[in-house]
Structures are given as C-alpha cells and as structure tokens.
Amino acid sequence: MINTLTITLMIAGLFFFFATTVGVLRFPDFYTRMHAAGKGDTLSSLLILVGLAIYNLHHISAGNILVTIKILFILMFIFLASPTATHAIIDAGYESGIKPWGKESNREGQDDLAD
Amino acid sequence: MSNFFIATGVVLCLFMLLALYRTIFGPTIIDRMMGANIIGTKTTVLLIIIGTIYGRVDMFVDIALAYAMLNFIVTIAASRYFAHHKNIRAEGYGVLHYTPTKEADK
C-alpha cells in the first residue's frame, strides 16, 4: 500500500520534472523559461519528497516521524525560497532591460546575447 | 523497492544532463543561472533519494536542508550582481567598472 503510493507520487514527480526540463529547453526566452523552471521544480520536488516521507513511515517510530517532519521542513523551505529565487533572477533580467519575447516584437536583441 | 529508487536517481541524473545544456550554452547568463538552479533543486531531491537507498534518511536530511539554504544564497548573490551592473552581456567591462584611485596605489 505504502509502496504503491510512493511509486505513484514519485512517477508523477518525475513526469513534472521531465516537463520542466523540456520547457526549459523549448521556450523562446528566459522569462518564459523561468515559468517552466520555477513551477515544475516546486511541484515535482513536493511530490517526490512527500512520496519519500510516506515511504519513510514504513516502520513507525519516534525517530522516523521526526525525519518525516524534517523532510516536510525542507519542503517548506523550498516553498519559501524557490519563488524568491525565481523572482530574484527574473528581476535581474528585467533590470538589465531585456524585452520579453512576444509575437509582435521580432526577436532582435535575443540572439546576439550569446557569448 | 531499492531498484526503483536507483532507477529514479538515474532518471534524475539524465534530466540534469538536459538542464546542463542550458547551464553551459546559455545563451544569456540568466539562463545559466536558471540551469544551475534546476540542478540544485534536483540535487536536493536526489540527496534524500540516496539516503533512502542507504536506508538511513535521518543522516541525509540535514545535508539536503543545508544544501537548499546555500543554493538560495548563491541565487540571491547572482541577482544582486545584476542590480549593480545592469548588464547581462559579457562584453565591455560592465557599467560600474571599478577604477582604482590614485591614492590607493601609494
């Protein structure tokens, strides 16, 4: 029972990680890529870590419950830090004056940034 | 069950390889930072998975927590760099190029 739940959660997490990575590779500019990176990562970490936390409750004891709480604490930290990091990076990009990619605007100023 | 965790770990490593493409080939420095950030999140998860494979997660959660904290610091530091330089291109010496004062040399 616990094993099935863990496997389901982790496979779902892996799927979202996959989508994140594909999104990061495919989206046209870094604003949109950040949408993929910021969101998929948070949810898939959540799924995988919750799966592991549940698996950890296989043998219920005081120590294991504490470890589960610690894993949940890591999750909380990720939920606080990950949007902030996303915001910080995208603010840096906005600060440097790069226009977001759009349908009407042509893509000048994007390609010549390669170093 | 252990085999499943190992398979998960290997798959996560493959995803890292894809994210590494962004880290290495950019095109902008922001993309690199994003790639590094993704690798960092995956590492946090992978640390706990390795702990589960060893069967001693209680020893690995501390590392993952420290890891998440320091990953955050790195991202903030990088973004502050741009708050000062306002330039994501590598050419030129940056806008706020630091010039040494004459009295500093004496």
Add this chain to the structure above:
Amino acid sequence: MELLLAKYNYWIYAVIMMIGLYAMLAKNNLIKKIIGMGIFQTGIIVFYVSIGAKRGGTIPIIEHGHGAEVHEVIKALDYVNPLPHVLMLTAIVVSVGTLGVALAIALRIYTEYNTLHEDEILEKIND
C-alpha cells in the same frame, strides 16, 4: 563492464586533474586559472574518497550507537573507510581559504594593472 566499474573512478579523477592542470597552465585569464585550481583540488578529493569506498558498506556513522551500553559487535566491513573522509573534509575547508587568498591576489593585481589577463600584465610589467 567489470573493468569499467573497477577503474572508472580512477580514470575520471585523472581526467579531472588533466582539465585542472591544463587550465592552470594554458588559460590567459587569472580567474580561469583559479577555477582550474579548484578543479584540480576536487580531482584529488575524488581520488581519496574513491579509495575509501567499500562494497556493501554503509555511511561511517554507527547505527543505534549512543552510550557505551551497546554491546553488539561492530564489523569493520560494514562501514566505509572514514579516514579519507577526514583528510578530505579539512582539505575542502582549507580550499576555501586558498580560494580566498587566490582571489585576493587576483583583485590586488587588478587594482594595480587594471587587467586580469596574463599577457597584458606581463606587458605592463616589462614596460
């Protein structure tokens, strides 16, 4: 496959050290040289930690072990070798010290010569 498994770590540490040495010798930029130094250091650490690995060994923290009342027999084969870990742990912390000193020297050179490139620095010294 067996050969690959048995020697892969040693090959990779050699490759990492080659990368580091090449960067330290051939790169023009001082910060690149410092990155090469960091890579060289990690190559050595890979070697040491690989030596400490043990098939079937768990992490070097004794399970259920608190207080002297634990009388179960501890077998050395059950735990990986802790000695390389100790040596490398201090080495990593010292490496942040050396990194700091190296970056400080690079900054000092930058204040003096206004460049981080070796050829320009050499030119300015010879002038």
Add this chain to the structure above:
Amino acid sequence: MRYLYTFLLMFGFWLLLSGKFDLFHLTLGVISSLLVSWMSSDLLFIDSSKKGRLIEVWRLILYIPWILKEILLSTLHVTWLALHPAMKEKIAPRIVNFKTRLQSDAARVTLANSITLTPGTITVRIEGDVFTVHALSDKVASGLPGEMEERIARIFTEERP
C-alpha cells in the same frame, strides 16, 4: 518581548531538529536558542507591538491547501504548454502592472510568492504599490490579482479601503 518570542520559536525548532531529549542536548538547545535570539531577534519580529500574530499564522496554514491546488493547476498548465508541439502559437507573454491594496510586508511577500507559484505568472518586482508581473498568456493575465489578493487580505486582516 521579542526576545522571548524568538527564543520560544527557536527552541521549538531545535526540538524538531534534534530529536534527542536528554538533559545534555536540551541544555545545548537552550544555549543555542539564547544565542540566536541575542544575535538576530530584530530580524524576525520588527513590529513586536502587533497583536494577533498566532491567528495570522493559523490562517496562513489554512491557506496552504488552496495554494497547493493552484500550484497543481499551474503546473499542469505549464506542462501542457511545454509539451505542446505548437507551443509558440499558444503563448503570448506580456508584462502586466497592477496596484495592490495590501500594506504590510508579510502580506505583500505572500502575494508575490503566491503569484509566482500560480498559473503562468511571475512577480518581477514591487515598486511602491505597483506589482509588475510577467504573464505567460492573455487568459491568466486578465485574472490578476483576483481571488488571491482577497484571500491574503483576509489572512492579514487588512481592511478594505
């Protein structure tokens, strides 16, 4: 007063982390919590006068399930976009500005992080009262700030203007 609050919070956190309840480790915990509350109690609680913080925290916990649901929707949306073959036709990225009525820092940060976590929107910056948000498509851009601001205003008991 804020020293006491910080100390209690830190000691609770220590108990969670430590998991060893013998006298020796508890003493170490008390010493560490005292040290931290001496070093940085001015960081956690700036306005120590404010009442009702516990209620805010409780309502914030009640807010979590809703935001989790939103995150799930958001990720499904972005996943669908990322895997769509004609992705570039589907997205219409744009930058949206809107004014907020939230006053306190905590409320604003909660709003900003919630926006970042939900469908197709990322908070770029806060300047004065104005949020700058990058939105992935027109659909999500039109719905800002919407229900989320309502909920957060309720958590932090901010009156309507």
Add this chain to the structure above:
Amino acid sequence: MIWQIDIMILTLIVICGVFAISVKDLLGAAVVFGAYSFLMCLLWTEMGAVDVAFTEAAVGAGVSTVLFFAAVHRSSRQVKARVSGRLLYKWLGLVASGLMGGVLFYASTDFPDWADPASPASSHLSPHFITQTLTETSVPNIVTSVLADYRGFDTMFETAVVLTAGLAVLIILRLGGCRTAGPVREKSAAIQTAYKDSIIRFVTRMVVPFMQLFALYVIAHGHHSPGGGFQGGVILGASFILLAISYDLKMALNRINEKAALLLANTGVLIYAGIGFLCMLLGANFLDYSILHRILPATDEIAARSHAMLGVEIGVALTVMVIVMVIYNNIVSNGTYEKGL
C-alpha cells in the same frame, strides 16, 4: 556506493569541468563551476562520505561560488577571445597535462578495484577506528571522532591554516597604505521596512535566524549525525553573508565588526589549543582528552573525550565562521568595507 548513479554523475562532472574552463564569460564560468560543485556533493553522498558531502554543500556549492561572484563584481567579467602569443602556453599545457594524465592512467592499472573491501587503504588503520570508536569515545560518528580526537593534532593546524588564510586576505588587499575608513560605527543601518526589493529582504529576514539555529544544531550534533565544527561554522558565516548580500555590508558589519570578528577567530584557535594545553597541565599528552574527567563534573574518561570533542568543535566553528565572513567582506569591497554586492 551505488554504481549506476556513480557513473552518471562522474560523466556529468567531466562535462561540467570542461565547460567551466572554456566558457567565455567569467560569471558564466563561475555558475558552471557552482553546478560542478553541486554534482560533487552528490558524488560524495553516493560513495557514503556524508561529512564530506556536507562540507562540500556548505563550502563548494555555497560560499566559494559567492566568492567568485564577489571577485568578478570587483574586477572585470570579460575574457579576451584569442591571443596570438599564447599558442606556446596552450601546447605546453596540453603536453604537460597529457603527460600527467598518461602517468596517472598507467598507475590506475595498479590500483585495487574501486570499492574493494579488502583494499590496502581499508585494511590497516581504519578497522581500528571503526570498531573502537564507541568503546573508546562513545561517539557514533566515526568521522568526528577521528577528526577531533584520533587526529586532533592535524585538525588543530588545519584550523590555524584557515585563520592564516583569512589574515593573508586582509594583508594582501590592504597592502600599500591604509584604505580603510576604520570600523563602521553607524547605527543607521537598522532594519527598516519599505525597501525596493522587499521580497528578498523579507525572506532573508525570515530565513536567517533559522539558518543560524540550524548551524548551531549542526555543531552540537556532530557526534551523532553528519556535521560538526567546520560545516556549522561555514553555515553560520554564510548566514551573515546572506545578510550582507540582501541588505548591505554595513548591516552585517554592525552585527560583528572587524575587531570583534578577528578576536573571535583567534579565540577559536585558542580554545582548541587551550584544551590541548589543559590536558598537558593535568599530566597527560597534548590533546589527550581522557584526562579531563578529573575537572569535568560527572564524567568518566569516555564521556570526557566526547565532551572535549564538542569544545574543540566549537573552537573550530568560531574560527571558520569568522574567516569565511572576513574573506567575503574583504573581497566584495576590495578591502575597503565601503559597498558590498
């Protein structure tokens, strides 16, 4: 050891290493080097070296990347494309690294197989440490007991090396005239609300106390779980660095100014050496902690060793914390303490 993950990560590491030195943008190179450190941390965990992984997570992934950013911030970011006169160096580098690599590859045929339990390194000294640590010191974490007790002499001088590195950074950056404006004594840098980037500052304020408590926990529980003085010290220092990054340098300096910092660093080494000399005073060898049961209340010889190790770790943590801060503060402001990242 988990060989599947081992092979994957080693391959990733080589890719990362090659590109870290070939990216034509110093900031980008620093970011790639940061990713390289992330992978290293995974490699250590996978081989069971949890303490090394912890140190790498704190030092490699966190502090050294920030140091690179600081240095690039103070100097320039550009890498010159190609210089004609450097061809000689290129060939020299290729030949030298090729030679070294050839020798190392040749030597690798003589090494025992990876993860062989009967390899010479694992069969002489370490079985004693593994089997005796509980009965002799009552410390379950073997790495801590070897670090602070069996090889305590070594660790003391490592700490001294770290202190020396911090002082060297001070001397190098201040060389040739005093460019400091003296210790900063402004009270204006108290925390205010309503800054421009209030999100980062708010989150920083929430995170830093927990980070500091976590660091103290790591120091105190180094006996039972991975961690100890080095790791905890680095995380403590990193928490002050986070303050200095998201507010400004003066804010961090108001909390611990330079004079207090250096005093603390020296105190750290003194605590370590002092415990050693205390053992000598009581008639035992230098750093032979078991004699301390005479002055510590309610301890026998074994518990005395365990408690003395904690004292030693605290000394190490003080030094490392301060030195990490001093190195960051000086590099980011080029020795002037004026304006940070």
